[in-house]
Amino acid sequence: MSDVKEMTLADVDQMMALVHYAFQWELSEKNRQRFQMLAENSWNFGSFDDKGQLASQVMATPFSVDLFGDTHLMVGVGFVASYPEYRSQGRIDQIMTQLLATARERGANLSYLAPFSYPFYRRYGYELIFERAVYDVPANQWPDSAKVPGTLRRLDWQEAKPIISELFPKAQRHHQGGVQRDSWWLDFKFPLRKDYQYAIYYDANGNPQGYLVYLLQPGLMTIAEWTWLSGEAFRGLNRFVASHSGSVARIFYEMGYDGKNLQFLTQVPLQDFRVRPEMMARVVDVASFLKDTKKVADLPASLALEIVEDRYAPWNNGLFELQKGEQGVTIAKVATTQLPKVSLTIQRFSQLFMGYLTPETLAFHDLIEVDKKTLKSLKAILPDQKPILEDYF
Template sequence: MSGVKKMQQDDYQQMFDLAQYAFQVPANTASRERIEYLADHSVNYGSFEGDNLASQVMMTPFHVNFFGQKHRMAGVGFVSSDPSFRGGGRIDEIMKQLLNDCRENGVLFSYLAPFSYPFYRRYGYELIFERVSYQIPSHAWPKSTIKTTGSVRRVNWEQAKEALQSIYAKVMEKEEGYLIREDWWTYYRLELNRSNYFAIYYDENNEAKGYLVYQINQGVFTCIEWQYLTKGAKESLNRYISSHIDSVKEFKYEQAFKQSTPFFETATPLSNVSIRPEMMVKIVDVEAFLKIYPFEGLQQSFAIEIESDVYGPWNQGIYEIQASNEGTITINKVEQTTLPKLTTSIQRFTQLFLGYKTVEELLFHEFLEVDTEAIELIESILPKKSPILEDYF
């Protein structure tokens, strides 16, 4: 094993060949174009055996929203190894360098889509995002009966892209954890897939208030993304979807799970609905995270101990969160503390302080220890909404 290097365009052929083999990506021009486009916007880590690419990880720089703030995030994807060279700890070495690079460059979070949850927990990642999926016979799709003004128009990418960016940003304003989409990423996600259609809802003032990205293949209508700012936009786009009932046999729709579904008000609740775990998150630097965390209203000091983080050893230790009478918060990493303390792993710390799980849930499953006097205190400063993510990489 000759170490980890950051790959350039000269390595793209080997990168594509390995991704094609590992993920059964179609060996065609369109697939190559997508992977090379993403590689151009990423930092590409490779481990070589001589001149042969043995393992690779693609790290794409993004920004995400937490607590009304924009933060740097590393999206990890295309984690793959040639079976001829497996067993040498190559992915471990890449992830160690990647996470260290993230910390040195002020990247606060890392997201990834796991092929194995236990595998990525070893690096300090944990489940944060869930997704809800609907698979509905066309005759059972909930129809809109409310009359609306405005209109829905099917448009091309050039006509759609500005509305897609604007509406998505407005929909997400009150959410946590979402990707702040740059133009290049929206193009990659929604247009570089050449089979997508676009429909925009315009209100009576000809202002775009909702959109639908979808595909129709072999009698199946798939909603790729459906966003709306008003009730009228939702109902009009739903009526647009319903207009395909006689021409397709089935509708499919997935979205980030927000602890509720968009069909709760329908006369007949949908029965074929599934919720699945999806992407994982790692807080790269706990101390930096605590310094931006909104400890609003904190009246009493407490401490947090991160027991272990093998691939982020800088996170291990005790952090005192000191609350002053003036309302200021000070974060200090210490060797020991007399403050009421919460003790847990980096994974459960992430779930707790990003709003995915509660103190009560994690205590029940014995995933953390906490002094009794700190329970109510910690619960009072935790996020009130679960994070959501519409993107995948």
């Protein structure tokens, strides 16, 4: 019925045709260029019918991500699509099985995706990890900031790109699960996507300290990305945003949400502020992930982690002992254990070790099995911040 294979650039036209059909994706010259660029930098998996026609596909783009100081290889999953006559035939199941196995073989510890359906992707071991804070504000209600000593300049993309490349990784919020961006990804994300404008804030010594990527449309200013390295840079860029209150009716801004919001800056709390769910993620290889997580060294007492029900990455199922010794913590997969045990699914493991939920929350809702003493030991090796992501796959 199905022939699943990793595709080459010779298959790009078929891939693009499927995306055009499935998502009503406009085949403009700019979109064709974007798709070609994405395909060239991705692992592309397809399911073909008995006549060699592409029936279903998944694109998996490898990135390095910084998760609270640990660098992991991550595959961003996108453009999951099937022609309608090939749906409900298990083709995506087969592709995802091969994709996860290939990702593991190539050293990927993590995978992210933007779901069209959260229940659909939970079957593959993914779970909600990232959220977005959404500000949709009448422009005259956007809070202004006091004048700052620096200056702001609007630049074209070629001038702004190296500054954005320099500043993005310097912001602490981009080290909580964020992508370590390559040059091609910046071009794909910004100028090839929309006709964005770029504003850079410089301090009094002429050093760039923040930037704003935004889009102006009739009556609307949309902030696509906002990065600052200091309170001064934030205020300087915010003053620039507020200055648009005379030319647009609304200001729209989404940012990765880590439990904090900007409501405290407003005179009147914003009625249209909300937090929405966004990206899902999963750990691809539990053993490799744990070995690459520095905080595991903080384990105060030995314990075992039991992963259950990981159907599409069966190498994760079973017991992993984390033994505290004089030389540090060793990690080994075992058949049985006498250590205190934490039993959980791959979804809950990912939410814990990526910082989205606490063990207390999961234990309260009976979503992990753990006693109080072991929970305390487990908590010592988990992040104490929530994850943030500004990229989309």
